[in-house]
Amino acid sequence: MMAFLLASAEYLSASSIASALGGEFDYSPYQGRGRIVFDEGAFYFQSPGRAYVLVLEDTTRAGFSDRIIRLFRGIPYLPVELVEAVFPSRFLKKISSLKPVVLKAEPKSEKIEPGDYKVVVIDPGHGGKDPGALGPRGLKEKDVVLAIAKKLKKELESRGFVVYLTRDSDYYIPLEKRSEFANRKKAGIFISIHANASFKKKTKGVEVYYLSLEATDSEARAVAAMENGLIDFGEGRRQIKIEEEGYLPLILGDMAQTEYVEESIVLAERVLKSLSRTTRARARFIKGARFVVLEHAMMPAVLVETGYITNPVEAQKLADEEYQWKVARGIADGVVKFVKEMVEKR
């Protein structure tokens, strides 16, 4: 308890707020998301994180907290400033009786030891019932990417990383489960391995993608809330209904990766560069888009398109063991470069 005396910020535990409002509190550690559901609405948040959404009968408020919504001994703690800024006064009256807990202030710059990137989760795309993209002569994306992922695991292990695969044989895993697995393993880096497809055989080259938040402007978020059945547009007037099950997967899920997008972009750049160097394939671009598999990742995360399986020449290469090693080496080089840079920066 002594440590708390040095502290500067006041917090209220999510569970105490829930009971003060006569509601219920619920937290999923693997997704890093929680919610407080009470009579008049619900409060959804990311923890550890900054994103929150308050849904009431007459209004919806979404935003980012200045202070991190912290996780302490498995329970999310909301900064008092956030609670006061977001909840209308009629709720604050009920909450005012609560005694804030003082938690140690967040370090000014998050100091990350090299070890923070030590665990890498590699996700071979598709699998099982989902063959992924198809190449000539029955070549399947799911087989190619598994072979590459296994080689990448060996490459990274030889460079001192601890590596887990989301799948090590031919079976299907839902997309959200893949990044949840990485969260559970407390991975420092998440890499999803894919082979690309085009409507035209001629398209070729390597691409690396990261999660882009392009469409998460406030308007799109409101639409998202509507889409999820959170907000029901009545004739002219907004009516609100609260989903009984599930969190706000789309709104907050997007945000889980938000804090890491800048790092993800750097990782994407380094991987693209080194991958095209070892394979001599054309480096097309890095690009942001809304990838389900990246949305929930709470670490730098990229999706590597190792080549076009729909291009006859590249498909032949991708099926070749020697070339697969080149791909693995290229990705591993990029990861090492990224980690070195990040560690030096801190």
Added chain:
Amino acid sequence: MRISSKERTFYMYLLWTVLSLLFVGFLYKLVFPHGFSLHRGMVKIFLYFPTEDLSSYKKEIRWVRFRNDPQDLAKLVLEELAKGPKNARLSPVLPVGTKINGVYIASDGTAYADFSEEFIKNHPGGSAAERITVEAVFIALKVNVPKVKRVKFLVNGKEIKELRGHLDMTLPFSFRLKSLLK
């Protein structure tokens, strides 16, 4: 002056021909009140297909029957898009056999584009192809139907979570046209 019966028959035929021509002219005016030309009653639309390396979009012009209702127009636009590019060096953007069930445009500018199951079943997959499909549908609707602000994808009237395992299809898509058509 005497008119022979032969001449009278001739004049009768002449009169009949003239009257018939006048009648045909009248009918023509009735059917085509504004005269006739190749694109009469048609409207010009612009479709954008990607180049073979999927690096940029090129414009193609099509004529479709004029539709007063933006939703009908939107459906026609997507039907033309599904036919693919005329220029063989450009890439198609919708899977083979994709039919457009309809487009519903909500008052907030969200277009709900409803496709047949081939939209997913025949899609080649891959991040690039998925991106091209989503972008090209958005561009086609945004450029030709001014009301449209964003596009949400449906298959047989139902929401879809994914296309072929890459993009999150649960939310409507919205892009800056400038960034796509640079």
